[in-house]
Amino acid sequence: MLKKILLVSLSVVLLLVLAASGGSYYMVHRALPTIEGEIITSVDKPVRIVRDQYGVPHLYAETEKDLFFAQGYVQAQDRMFQLELSRRNIGGNLAEIMGEKMIKLDHFNRTIGFRRAAEEGMSKVNPETMKALQAFADGVNAYLEDHADSLPVEYTMLGFKPEPWTPLDSLSIGKYMAWELGTNMRTELFMGVALPKLDEDKLLSLLYQYDQVHPTIVKQSEMEKAIEVSEEERPKVALSKETVDSILVALDLADQKALPGEGLGSNNWVISGKKTESGKPLLANDMHLGLSAPSTFYQNHLVLPGKYNVTGAIFPGVPGVIVGHNDKVAWGFTNLAPDVQDLFIEKPNPANPHQFEYDGKWYDAKVIQEEIKVKGQAEPVKAEIVISRHGPIITNMLDSYVSKDQEPAQTIRTAEEVTQPLALRWTAHDTTDEITAMLGFDKANNYKEFEAAMKLFQAPAQNVVYADVEGNIAYHAMGSVPIRAKGDGLSPVPGWTSEYEWTGYIAWDELPHAINPEKGYFASANNKPVDGDYPYHLSYDYDLPYRATRIGQMIEEKDKLNLEDMERMQTDWLNLQAKQHGPVFISALQAADLTETEQKAFEVLKAWLSNPLDEPDLAGPVVYHAMYIKMYTRFFEPHLTEEFFYHFNRTAMPNYGLEVILRDSNPKWFQGTDDSKEKAIVDSFKQAVAWMAEEHGKNPDKWKWGKVHTFSLSHPLGSIKPLNLLYNIGPYEYGGSNGTVGMAGFSRGKPFNIVLGAPWRFVVDMNDVNGAKDALTMGASAQLGSDHYQDQTEMWLEGRYKTMHFTSADVEANGERTLILQPE
Template structure:
């Protein structure tokens, strides 16, 4: 019997070091010497560190402030990027590698065969191909080549210092280890952002809809411009005529029935940004503000830091995996970005023969470039996918992947570009002219770049390389055998929508349409409306503005969409139909509501559920047909249409003999919501019924997540917080003689769940609080540092 404990111990050790059904081996995870308890970090002060690396050219220091934000002071700029890479890897290595593996379609290597469809999609989008083109452009430019090389060297220096026991916890949990970094991984991260922000397209859905509905109905369902327009560039701005407008070929709408829809990023991936001139502020200095709206996760997308060299002193947030500061400010100016929301991706229907060998183009067959995508699968055989490249780009869909037929994709993100150069120049910019030189190099994803400087100037450019298209080009699948359907160049940079020092004293964007209909080029996209209107309404009425006023506006919970919609709803509800307590209670909440979507608002929950149900009542019978890929019109489109015409014919259900009215649909929707509310008990308030979940990047470890956060805000609201999506970084900067800056993001600097700085900012973010951003000068050391790291040349 005394041998039984020994046998059980041996069996347990063997089991923990064995993979079962493609699950990771847990021996490393639970090992006392190497496992998860090695990752607990002290909360107090850190002893100073002295690190030596032969690639460094000078002496550098890193100061770690009370939130563990690093402040880099380097004599040589290349050393600063080496240190940035080292620090990113030290705090976020697993996140960096996971994001680039996701971009490259390599998740099967660590997660098994369940990710095969995802990996195939990423390969067929051409993510690695696009990143390869970016690396070539990075290497052509002296500044970005130095930046990427030094940054890569810093990451690899940290990786080489690790023993298996030191690996971030997720590596142990999943049973693998880090691999060396390279510039392709940085390029993949940048292209992943392009996917997240510039993969907006509805070509398949719109092609199906155009065959089902008349052109008049189609244009009403998916309009280029809406009522109540409040564009980025004010209405009435005079635009010069285009030098060379796009010329359409003869109409040739393809007959098609697409029974699958491409995967789409979150349609609310966007942001708010604005800048107010000194004429509107209490201090007389411009104030610039930004809050990008993206998926929320732990570790956070962003990493805060200051980089100080003899030629640059810049502060803001960086992307772990890429050098430099992406959103921020320096000693002279600040910049802020929001998504342009344009569709820069088109599908072309191809005719192939001999399998994937040849395709028809301009009357002759051409050889396709065949790219073998070898997808390694953990616990299984490597899957080889053959992707054909045409003059347009990769064949995304064919008979082996969601076909039938062949659809090639033309995506702006595939073109050679160097996004790193734009941000490198912004980090160094001193004035508006430098800012223009920086953004002129930017191509994709389309962004609204705001400038505010200590020179007192403000401006905004709706910026990127936009295809020159004829009206409606890009909405539908086009014939790929005819070159006349190609983009006809790009809108010249100087003709991109922009405004400088406007009379109103502010510039702003919130993913709304960039211009009114007088702009001479055709841009297509899915634009917001009500966030921008609310921001502009508030800024127009504000004077003597302070940073605190801007913080309040970033956290504004007024649902202008709901304020517009509720009178319409009330007109079509008859209290005589309210038979239950739940119905009467819901009506009472809506009637008394001021439109503020605060965490304690029951009315906000009722309205959100009611509008969603009403949309389903209006559109489901028309847009759910034999599994066809179709798209429900945007909420703003339906609301504005119903305000114009309550008898719009889509209100009628085509599957019933009677002719439904809007009053019937509103009442049915209300009754359905009231019944659901009756089962929710005391959990109706927005912060409880919806709340916000900030999930760990694996999406499957609640202990590493922050779930059920009591948040307000939502879609159409300046505070665009949703269930798993929202303001990923809030920044307010007053650019006076002394810069005063404030910011917060929902996470922490560390990617280690065992660190006190993993999620230390989350609760304050929920409460709408901000931290002062410490802009240190090496000549005056602050009193409250957690530690210093000294980097010096040498072995």
């Protein structure tokens, strides 16, 4: 939705500006930064910035202040407009440059309070970290000052100048990423409206339960401490349809994925030296996020003798390296996916909507009056944000929802108009200090130092794998995971009583963890982190076990593995979910009455299921995935009605529900009805064949997965012709799917264009950290006209990697441009 609104607002502006300027060439190329020679700026001592053949900056400084100043400077050189859109989106200031269509998104982001939470926690940030943040901001601002008349072309299009960057801008990015990786609110909303009205046993049967044959990252027996906790109790409270609908509109508006409710994931694994050719650990990480232009990640290498020598990736706008390696240790993340959000139903005082009941007494809420500046309007839009003891009231973000096909109006409701206030309790609203943790990772020399840094990282909660040059490997779940007095976080709870409060967070040594396991490796793919004996509730939102299972298979296939094996594993397209359910599909379809085209499609599917690779030149994946898309609707809509299916389909539950039903010989979902799993499979198959025949012809042998499953990277300005020719990448035929280790995820709402994958892949052998490799979906620069705008795309598509260059000698040998920042 954000991209759509940006396109409408900006495309006409760009065309007018380009026409007035006589063309784009001059505007684009005058904004390209100086990456060679010398620049006089606010550093204390000279800083060398060596750009390698892919434009990746390697920064050599003599002071910590200068190091982070230079990092801010190069990020601004390469990604300034990305930084600009990021901070305006997160802070709720897009309407100021984009106009009235952004008011609702701005109100949403201010209500959730990413920037507010970061600001409230600034006083608790480590003082040394604040110095790094300020130095980083100073570097960004030095670039802005130096290039006041040659900013990226997008500033000219929009007709505004950027404000100075601040440490708060950087801190806010961390809060926003916690939101992207830690939301289960949609499931709570659905359960709140559906559980009181539908068959509870049937609904709960759709929650996927890991059994003992599925891989977990560790076993409780590998942990050092036994744990016991009390049983959970789920409350029974009802939400109105109007309440749920109003919030879903807001969530849909802010959601960057093609269909809300489809989560983000990642892969990481670390292998002990006893299973590697080099005798030292191997580590691999590819974090799965939305795919767009420019890339979500920025590659850089930071060197300060005696303190930092670290390389890897970072979110643009943030100092340091979030994932990568230094000369002693390496690490990687996947999303732990814990339930870190709860919805509390507040009971307002009829005489004062800014008071809420709690344990029999009325308590004042915090009220913030916001003013949203709007381009083209003389007066700002005023918005009231109400914050209870549990968090912001989210039911006044938008007006009542009228129709799922209708654009909501621009009215913002006040507290008096909210009939069922819902407050959001969320771990990232707490005071946290993730950047101190990240800088601790960057300079850690051993696991003890690395673990000390992990303890500071609260949100988003992650699965961390670790390796070091001494041969140690480790896994630890990291972040705040709430302990509830009652309930399991699956549905909204009463906010007027203390019975359902969070009583604290799972202690560090009680989170899943282990060091140097007997089996010789750890692997995580958003699967359940610890086995059934673990007593704390972590989540209902683990990914299905197929990626984790496949990673384990590939590790076990060879006695000794090397770095090339890691690369091959990250781009593996074997679909274990299809292999699991193939016999069920074949059994149902063999007994069905099929047309000639359907019979041909069945033969294609049956042959493919013997070795289900999601390769782009195969027809089998087309039949399989089209059938799966149809199954989501056919299995659930007839039994939920259109009203509840709309809510259901905006959660991750359809993924889990299908898995449960397909695995069960007598699924509870169909019991007591005249429907069946077999009938639903046949109907879905027939619908899928008709769909594909209409779009790709009646000969299933000629259907090709790569023709329908395409990889594109769209810039916020690039979906309107002819801007797509300037900004966008693709489309390219590509393999993989949502369930393969080589992630190429598509939305069940808008198949089959790829919207989810690994913007950055990373592998390292601790025997030779100088030989670590990575690949980015695009390139180092977001500047049109740069040689490094998309120079890694082809490599990424082909599953190839570049050397990251780590030692000074290697960087010098492969450096193509050197810029010296000189003191004034």
